[in-house]
Amino acid sequence: xxxxxxxxxxxxxxxxxxxxxxxxxxxxxxxxxxxxxxxxxxxxxxxxxxxxxxxxxxxxxxxxxxxxxxxxxxxxxxxxxxxxxxxxxxxxxxxxxx
Amino acid sequence: xxxxxxxxxxxxxxxxxxxxxxxxxxxxxxxxxxxxxxxxxxxxxxxxxxxxxxxxxxxxxxxxxxxxxxxxxxxxxxxxxxxxxxxxxxxxxxxxxxxxxxxxxxxxxxxxxxxxxxxxxxxxxxxxxxxxxxxxxxxxxxxxxxxxxxxxxxxxxxxxxxxxxxxxxxxxxxxxxxxxxxxxxxxxxxxxxxxxxxxxxxxxxxxxxxxxxxxxxxxxxxxxxxxxxxxxxxxxxxxxxxxxxxxxxxxxxxxxxxxxxxxxxxxxxxxxxxxxxxxxxxxxxxxxxxxxxxxxxxxxxxxxxxxxxxxxxxxxxxxxxxxxxxxxxxxxxxxxxxxxxxxxxxxxxxxxxxxxxxxxxxxxxxxxxxxxxxxxxxxxxxxxxxxxxxxxxxxxxxxxxxxxxxxxxxxxxxxxxxxxxxxxxxxxxxxxxxxxxxxxxxxxxxxxxxxxxxxxxxxxxxxxxxxxxxxxxxxxxxxxxxxxxxxxxxxxxxxxxxxxxxxxxxxxxxxxxxxxxxxxxxxxxxxxxxxxxxxxxxxx
Numbered sequence: 001x002x003x004x005x006x007x008x009x010x011x012x013x014x015x016x017x018x019x020x021x022x023x024x025x026x027x028x029x030x031x032x033x034x035x036x037x038x039x040x041x042x043x044x045x046x047x048x049x050x051x052x053x054x055x056x057x058x059x060x061x062x063x064x065x066x067x068x069x070x071x072x073x074x075x076x077x078x079x080x081x082x083x084x085x086x087x088x089x090x091x092x093x094x095x096x097x098x
Numbered sequence: 099x100x101x102x103x104x105x106x107x108x109x110x111x112x113x114x115x116x117x118x119x120x121x122x123x124x125x126x127x128x129x130x131x132x133x134x135x136x137x138x139x140x141x142x143x144x145x146x147x148x149x150x151x152x153x154x155x156x157x158x159x160x161x162x163x164x165x166x167x168x169x170x171x172x173x174x175x176x177x178x179x180x181x182x183x184x185x186x187x188x189x190x191x192x193x194x195x196x197x198x199x200x201x202x203x204x205x206x207x208x209x210x211x212x213x214x215x216x217x218x219x220x221x222x223x224x225x226x227x228x229x230x231x232x233x234x235x236x237x238x239x240x241x242x243x244x245x246x247x248x249x250x251x252x253x254x255x256x257x258x259x260x261x262x263x264x265x266x267x268x269x270x271x272x273x274x275x276x277x278x279x280x281x282x283x284x285x286x287x288x289x290x291x292x293x294x295x296x297x298x299x300x301x302x303x304x305x306x307x308x309x310x311x312x313x314x315x316x317x318x319x320x321x322x323x324x325x326x327x328x329x330x331x332x333x334x335x336x337x338x339x340x341x342x343x344x345x346x347x348x349x350x351x352x353x354x355x356x357x358x359x360x361x362x363x364x365x366x367x368x369x370x371x372x373x374x375x376x377x378x379x380x381x382x383x384x385x386x387x388x389x390x391x392x393x394x395x396x397x398x399x400x401x402x403x404x405x406x407x408x409x410x411x412x413x414x415x416x417x418x419x420x421x422x423x424x425x426x427x428x429x430x431x432x433x434x435x436x437x438x439x440x441x442x443x444x445x446x447x448x449x450x451x452x453x454x455x456x457x458x459x460x461x462x463x464x465x466x467x468x469x470x471x472x473x474x475x476x477x478x479x480x481x482x483x484x485x486x487x488x489x490x491x492x493x494x495x496x497x498x499x500x501x502x503x504x505x506x507x508x509x510x511x512x513x514x515x516x517x518x519x520x521x522x523x524x525x526x527x528x529x530x531x532x533x534x535x536x537x538x539x540x541x542x543x544x545x546x547x548x549x550x551x552x553x554x555x556x557x558x559x560x561x562x563x564x565x566x567x568x569x570x571x572x573x574x575x576x577x578x579x580x581x582x583x584x585x586x587x588x589x590x591x592x593x594x595x596x597x598x599x600x601x602x603x604x605x606x607x608x609x610x611x612x613x614x615x616x617x618x619x620x621x622x623x624x625x626x627x628x629x630x631x632x633x634x635x636x637x638x
Contacts, residue, residue, distance in 0.1 A: 075397065082413065092411065
């Protein structure tokens, strides 16, 4: 039987998502240098976590479902690590140019 | 219109459980949905085959005879999109997987029957969109949609095609999800993981890729859409993007997609070889885990498609090394199938002929994959016909041969009728010969330097191209023959008993065609898969 989440929780999370969206928009108008991306990505990550945990009921899920969600995160990690490996090492050469 | 009588005088089965178009279009029976998929993907296969025939006709001579470069670009792109997304990816999972998974685990249906029907409708919507594109200008980017050509240069139908691929992905995700949940939760009493037929292990591994990889294809298509429509700089250098990022995204799904095509075939081959050697598959657990290993390694090798694209040498070295690793679980399977043949009571029925074809052709396809994993050699053969030959050995010699092996093996179960063994064996032989004559010369002509995706070529390549086109016409006969003898078997085929091959497995213990809910009573499993005793015990 699926866990029943009170409507109040959904409303609170919905409100939090709207507030976080407002923060993203507001920060876009402030020049924080390289921190702009950091803040935007951090806010997006928090929003995604809230959606997965509460709206998608992952917080109340059983073993196999949690395992598959975790595997999704592993997939993302594999993609990012290997792609960044390409980007971070493009200037490397095996031999020193004469 | 005459309706095939199938097994009408027999007791109620899934075919005569309801009548009329509505009962088919609104069905939630996994077996009927499998039939819907069978019809849909067969249409796609015929269309894709027709395009292949046109390609081979154009390449009969070095000059441009039938079409110009623009039309040729559209033709090979359509061939790729239709064959890969419309046929190969759904083929075995959506038809044989849908039909057999509940039967093999002793369940009444899949875990989510309505989601199963939804996945077919989603497939149909996307399929109609692809067909619309075909008849309204087509697409000229190649099935890989490489940027920046697709995002900022091409004037062909990029948006509807990417949208269709995006939509089709959901069909795949839902099918994979359904299979995983079904295998986890609906196995009959006694059907432990290591008693499952190896087809189910391969379907499970395939479903993992469908579930975890397909969303990335969806994201890639959306990003391409965003760049093309809204000018968001992601892949176009002029907008601050990086074209190689598209290739990373695209191949992160599309390389594992090769395993979506080949893993189910490997599952079929395990079933067929066990049945026609009357032996348990040698090294059952190794074969089972090698499917999972292929699914996992498959996610770590994608950038071997990008060795000459400007990727860093460091990353290329890592991807080259990892690509070799996939050979290990693949070789485990091939060696274990070969070991199963040893001292088996081998019977060369039609499914076994296709399985033997698979074994040889997949091995050649796999070994030439090692050539392409080697960085230095890959530079020489990238974008030549060597690559075309390699992946056709995997996708046609492997995936399609496996599909045909499975279709012939389970056809009596699906329809309750036997087909003509003589015609079927002839078709298998013609297919094998036609395939080799078509694609083996392409290894040579590619190694000699003939590039792919051009409608004209240097005159010295003509002999090999004539051979390839001649082979294609033989292959076409081999592909068309089953349409006739399988269809005619619906009317005139001998009735199949429960178990015409004397095979082991729960699906052979129920009627042919199976009743609406598969089993009259939930079966209890007490022995492992491939429990072969004397032949006479089982044939019925």
